[in-house]
Amino acid sequence: MILKVKGINFKYKSRSVLKDVSFEVGPGELLAILGPNGVGKTTLLRCLNAALKPEGGSVFVDGKDLSDLSRSEIAKNLAYVAQRAEQGRLTAFDAILLGRKPYIGWRVGEDDLKKADAVIRALKLESLSLRFLDEMSGGELQKVSIARALVQDPKVLLLDEPTSSLDLKNQQEVLRTIRHIVSGHGMSTVMTMHDINSALRFADKILFMKDGKIFSASERARISASMIEEVYGIPVELGEIKGYPVVLPV
């Protein structure tokens, strides 16, 4: 297992947000975390990212405990894609090159430039490379953010609702890109999201959270309507259209 999360607890002031959260993600595996609003999905992701310090428990990447690693070592192991990308007068290439930050000493080296170029080609972003972020659409921006995370050369990729602000077409494009990269390059990936249909379609495993705890973590084939009903508290039907699983609230 690349990513191992063991007994994470987190309190916000006196309110317990995460309670004894444990799970594992293997290489090339895409784990989707779902659950109602405010259940602690983003908090969990921020604990994994070492942006928040959990009260108890540990996060291991490749057998190494994150609390033993320095900031830049953590950054070399885990990359994070935020919900919304900031727009500025910066070219996509520069924004992607920023992913080399943990490796850059005094100045950018040839290797850093080549790495950024390679990721841009892999994600087919060549035509965007010298465009400015403030001239880009939401979907393009999100792809640039993903590229930046990949340039970090991480073993674990964390994505916080990567498609929440995108239209249907861009949602599909971004999720396809993520799926393709994760399978092709063997990263362990954790993605929080709300769209259960997309999760069923693109993720390998689905983890439901309820009240700060893990409600269930299972292969997508084992997800049942009753499970979803219990997490969200509404009746649903689980069917299939053209071989794709579909959840319909009824």
Added chain:
Amino acid sequence: MHFEKGEIPVDYIKYISRKNAFIIVAFLLLCFSAAISLSVGSVSYMLKDIFKTLLGVHVSKTLDAVIFNIRLPQVIAAIVAGAGLAVAGAVMQSVLGNPLASPFTLGIAQAAAFGAAFSVMVLGAGFMRSSTADAVAIVRPGLTTMVAFIASMVATGAVVLIAQVRRGSPDVMILAGVAIGSLCSAGTMFLQYFADDTQLASIVFWTFGDLARAGWKELGIMAAITFSCICFFVANAWNYNAIDSGEETAISLGVNVRLVRFMGMSLASLATAVIIAFVGVIGFVGLIGPHMARRLIGDDNRYLLLGSCIIGGILLLAADTAARTMLAPRVLPVAVLTSFVGAPVFLYLLVKGYRR
């Protein structure tokens, strides 16, 4: 994880070379502006005589005196103060994630002015003169800088605290700046209340901001501190770029956001404090400088910081030259000119919707 081998992106290298070229051209423009500024004034001189004098060739006694005692210190003061205030503004905008941030709009400049006035009036770090050409003489520049720095750090602390509490709300931060600025101006007024007529005239004049005030010794201190701060900021350009892309992203890139923010704000305040202590409050250069640079060179801090320095230097130099020549032989306070230009730019940014 392995990707196909990439190549060195030729187009990007060209793009970067253009940015470098822009910085060089802007620097040459700054030198040219400095030469023009040296040659004009109540008496104008030929450029070639100016160059000769600068290179140590004796042209005339008056020219030597005019250049080395009057104009050169003023030109250097303009460049150093302009560069320092502009780069301080650029850094504050980045670490606070607020495009309207600058030493002036956050009330930090006013706080530094209060500290400097306090040191002069109460702690006896200087004395008031009746001559308007040099209203305040600072005899203990170290003390004045120190007190100005402490006052500006208190203001900075308040702003950073408010930024932490009300995350991502530029308007609240600026309103807090207005409050802090007013408080400090009130403090300065309070000091004025106890001043006699001559002192009062001096303080009022002093709060205008005037580049002719700094002598060689003060310039040395101002330049050394500003230059050190600029070097620190430039070395942190990647950190600022990371913070610009969002706090969460910066943390995931291994940046210690709190430390970078604290150091950035502290040194930006220090640069502001030392400049204000010696030349008085000069508004808006710290806001317009970085914004002009953003328009011309983009938001990449690797170029933006140097670009802001150069553009800030050119702006203040141009404003000062205009202030000296517009109504010659009368000399307008330069801060009046920068505010005449700066306030409309600020309003424009507000109306247009600020973009970083």
